[in-house]
Each structure stands twice: as structure tokens, then as C-alpha cells.
Amino acid sequence: MQVSVKYFASLRELMGEASSVIDIEENISVSELWQSILESKKVVFDNVMMAVNMEYVKSEHQLKSGDEVAFFPPVTGG
Amino acid sequence: MQVSVKYFASLRELMGEASSVIDIEENISVSELWQSILESKKVVFDNVMMAVNMEYVKSEHQLKSGDEVAFFPPVTGG
Amino acid sequence: MLIEIRKEAFNAYAEMQYYLDELDIDGQYGATASFVGTMRDFNEDKNITSLTLEYYPGMTEKHLETIVNGAIEKWNLLDVLILHRVGKIKIAEDIVLVATWSAHRKDAFESCRVIMEQLKSGAPFWKKEETTTGVKWVEKNTPGF
Amino acid sequence: MLIEIRKEAFNAYAEMQYYLDELDIDGQYGATASFVGTMRDFNEDKNITSLTLEYYPGMTEKHLETIVNGAIEKWNLLDVLILHRVGKIKIAEDIVLVATWSAHRKDAFESCRVIMEQLKSGAPFWKKEETTTGVKWVEKNTPGF
Numbered sequence: 001m002q003v004s005v006k007y008f009a010s011l012r013e014l015m016g017e018a019s020s021v022i023d024i025e026e027n028i029s030v031s032e033l034w035q036s037i038l039e040s041k042k043v044v045f046d047n048v049m050m051a052v053n054m055e056y057v058k059s060e061h062q063l064k065s066g067d068e069v070a071f072f073p074p075v076t077g078g
Numbered sequence: 079m080q081v082s083v084k085y086f087a088s089l090r091e092l093m094g095e096a097s098s099v100i101d102i103e104e105n106i107s108v109s110e111l112w113q114s115i116l117e118s119k120k121v122v123f124d125n126v127m128m129a130v131n132m133e134y135v136k137s138e139h140q141l142k143s144g145d146e147v148a149f150f151p152p153v154t155g156g
Numbered sequence: 157m158l159i160e161i162r163k164e165a166f167n168a169y170a171e172m173q174y175y176l177d178e179l180d181i182d183g184q185y186g187a188t189a190s191f192v193g194t195m196r197d198f199n200e201d202k203n204i205t206s207l208t209l210e211y212y213p214g215m216t217e218k219h220l221e222t223i224v225n226g227a228i229e230k231w232n233l234l235d236v237l238i239l240h241r242v243g244k245i246k247i248a249e250d251i252v253l254v255a256t257w258s259a260h261r262k263d264a265f266e267s268c269r270v271i272m273e274q275l276k277s278g279a280p281f282w283k284k285e286e287t288t289t290g291v292k293w294v295e296k297n298t299p300g301f
Numbered sequence: 302m303l304i305e306i307r308k309e310a311f312n313a314y315a316e317m318q319y320y321l322d323e324l325d326i327d328g329q330y331g332a333t334a335s336f337v338g339t340m341r342d343f344n345e346d347k348n349i350t351s352l353t354l355e356y357y358p359g360m361t362e363k364h365l366e367t368i369v370n371g372a373i374e375k376w377n378l379l380d381v382l383i384l385h386r387v388g389k390i391k392i393a394e395d396i397v398l399v400a401t402w403s404a405h406r407k408d409a410f411e412s413c414r415v416i417m418e419q420l421k422s423g424a425p426f427w428k429k430e431e432t433t434t435g436v437k438w439v440e441k442n443t444p445g446f
């Protein structure tokens with residue numbers, strides 16, 4: 001199945017892309033996806049925040065086909 | 079000696095005057111003045127606030143000649 | 157710092173803008189907290205038609221200054237503005253404006269609220285409500301905490 | 302309730318007035334608390350020349366709506382306004398405005414501060430500072446309490 005992945009701010013710059021569509025296996029969690037991205041990109045990044053379909057989720061959140069998954073650094077608005 | 083006395087709001091209406099100049103003996107406190115005013119006016123009034131020369135004072139504050147003494151109900155601004 | 161008693165209606169946001177335009181703190185202030193108290197048409201279940209605010213000329217300004225000086229000692233503030241209306245006030249007119257400017261939001265938020273509470277509990281102002289059933293002095297303010 | 306992301310500079314007090322003029326709460330609101338966050342020329346001892354604010358279109362608005370709905374459940378509020386700037390921001394330009402309207406000041410003060418803190422800790426915005434010595438993403442916000 002496929003999910004779309006978005007990166008923001010310093011993480012977008014680190015990844016060298018704002019978004020991509022990734023093929024994943026079924027029954028994987030958002031943190032498993034994150035680990036596999038870090039490994040394939042050969043990067044490290046602490047304190048990531050994770051959202052699925054524009055809502056914050058826990059790291060064990062199970063992904064579904066077509067999900068919009070976002071990874072970003074701690075927010076600094078206001 | 080003399081002090082000037084001011085009343086505000088509901089207390090001004092109760093006293094029927096906004097201010098008066100009162101002869102007092104030396105070494106009396108602001109609360110002693112207040113008690114003597116209540117007795118001479120034959121009125122009762124709870125929760126009075128007291129200021130001398132435009133600053134809040136404790137009830138035992140000693141008055142001096144020429145002081146501006148103010149009595150008023152709890153404040154309700156803002 | 158500006159503390160003013162106003163006898164005429166004022167517009168709180170226009171006043172904040174006028175005041176800010178004259179301040180020379182651009183680049184320094186990151187946080188502005190403000191509170192505006194406005195005339196309602198009800199209080200404790202009564203229908204209010206208008207309000208008259210009395211004050212103690214001299215002491216009121218002096219007491220507000222003491223409050224602001226206390227806030228300046230406690231928090232890092234760049235400026236403070238207080239406007240307070242007196243006289244006859246109509247529904248939806250602004251009664252009080254308290255604004256504080258600081259580099260950081262903690263100082264602005266905390267000082268604005270504390271100044272407002274100290275104003276309500278200590279500044280010599282008295283409200284007389286004209287209601288549909290008569291005229292009455294307000295005896296106490298609504299709790300702020 | 303209005304939540305808006307702004308790509309152009311705005312004037313916080315003019316915006317509050319425009320918004321209030323369209324509300325039909327005259328006589329009901331007695332308390333308005335507001336916070337304005339403004340661009341400073343310094344942060345953690347660095348000299349800042351400009352700031353670029355990035356956001357997550359869609360999620361940012363949705364998250365702010367969740368914050369406001371939480372506040373409406375917790376406090377008695379008549380209305381809430383949030384404006385947040387994105388894009389390139391110059392010194393002394395307003396970044397964020399949070400305003401809450403209520404009958405009483407406790408609800409207005411508390412909700413305004415909590416909305417602002419929740420915005421700072423959770424709303425997807427990121428600041429990149431252009432300083433005299435280079436460009437750097439801000440890593441964390443100043444504590445609010």
C-alpha cells in the first residue's frame with residue numbers, strides 16, 4: 001500500500017524534499033515508517049513530531065493505505 | 079486641629095455631603111474619627127475603606143492637622 | 157507609562173494603536189497583553205440601561221500609579237497603558253483598558269492580569285447601575301480568579 | 302469564531318476592531334483579553350534581521366480549531382479570534398493575535414493565555430531566523446509559565 005509523506009522546516013531541508021509517496025507493507029506503525037525513512041535516507045533526527053491525516057498521533061498508530069503522514073521538528077510558532 | 083473629610087459613592091449619598099472640615103482632638107486615629115462621625119450622623123455603614131492623603135491606611139493610623147481623610151465603600155471599578 | 161481617567165467614550169483598540177505609535181520600542185517588544193472591560197446590559201440578573209462611574213480625583217491616579225510601579229518591579233515590562241472611563245457610560249462602551257508590553261509573553265500576560273485584579277480590588281472607582289427597576293450602587297465586583 | 306493564516310502583514314488592533322464591528326454581542330461581552338506576538342530584533346542573544354514562518358496548510362488551521370473548541374468547552378466564551386502570520390516577517394510586524402470575548406474577565410483572561418500556550422506548543426508553525434551571522438531554524442520556544 002502507499003502513503004504520502006510530508007516533511008516541514010529543518011526536516012524538509014534535511015530530507016531534501018517536501019513530500020514523497022512511499023510504498024509500505026500493511027500493519028506498520030507511523031514510528032516504524034519513520035525508522036525506515038531514517039535508515040534509507042541515512043540521517044538522524046531527534047524530537048520528531050508525527051501527524052497522520054493532519055492530526056497528532058502516537059508512535060504506535062497503525063497506518064492505512066492513502067494516509068497523509070507528516071514528520072516535523074518541534075513547533076515554534078506564535 | 080482640623081482635618082478635611084471626603085465621602086464617595088453610596089457613602090456620600092448616605093452622609094448627604096461630599097466633604098466637610100471637622101475639628102478633632104490631637105492623637106486620634108482614623109477609625110476613632112470614623113466612629114465619631116457615625117455617632118454624630120446617627121448612621122451605620124459596614125465595610126468602609128479609609129484613606130489619608132490619598133493613600134490607604136490602617137484603622138489605627140494617627141491623624142495630623144490638615145490631613146485629607148477619605149471614607150468610601152468597597153471599590154467597584156474596572 | 158500612561159495612566160488616564162477619561163470622561164468621554166474611547167475606543168480601546170484605537171487608543172492602543174495611538175499609544176504604540178508613539179512608543180520607541182520596535183524590535184524590543186515581542187509580547188503585548190491587553191484587557192478591555194466593556195459595559196454589559198446585565199449584572200447579577202438585572203437589566204442595566206446605563207452606568208455612572210465615580211472616582212476620587214487625585215487618589216485614583218495615584219493608586220493606579222502605585223499598582224503599575226509594583227508591576228514594573230516584579231516583571232520585565234517595556235511599557236504599560238491604563239485608561240479608565242468615568243461618568244455616564246452606555247451599553248457596549250469601553251470602561252477600562254490595561255495593556256502591557258514586554259519582550260516575552262509570560263511577563264506581559266501575568267502583569268496584565270495582576271494589574272487588572274489590583275485595579276478592581278483597590279482603585280477608587282464606584283459603579284452605580286441604572287436598571288429597569290431603579291438605581292443602585294454596585295456593592296462588589298465579580299471574582300477574577 | 303475566526304481562525305486565519307495571513308500571508309501579508311496585519312495590524313492586530315485594526316483587525317480586532319474590524320472583527321468586533323461584525324460581531325453581534327454588544328451588551329453581552331464585558332471582558333476582552335488579547336495577546337499580540339510581535340517580531341523582535343533579538344532572540345537568545347542573536348541579532349535578528351528577519352524571520353520566515355512556515356506552516357502546514359490544512360493541519361495548522363485544523364489544530365487551531367481543535368484548540369479553540371477545547372477552550373469553548375472549558376470557559377464561557379462569546380467569541381474567539383486567532384490570526385497568525387506566515388511567510389517573511391520584518392521587525393515589529395505582528396506575528397500572532399489571540400483574542401477572547403466573554404461576559405466575565407476570568408474566562409477571557411484564562412482562555413486567552415491557554416489558547417496562546419497551546420498554539421505555541423502544538424500548532425504546526427516553524428520559525429527560521431535570518432541573523433547577522435546566518436540563517437537558523439528556531440529549535441524551541443521561550444517557556445510561557
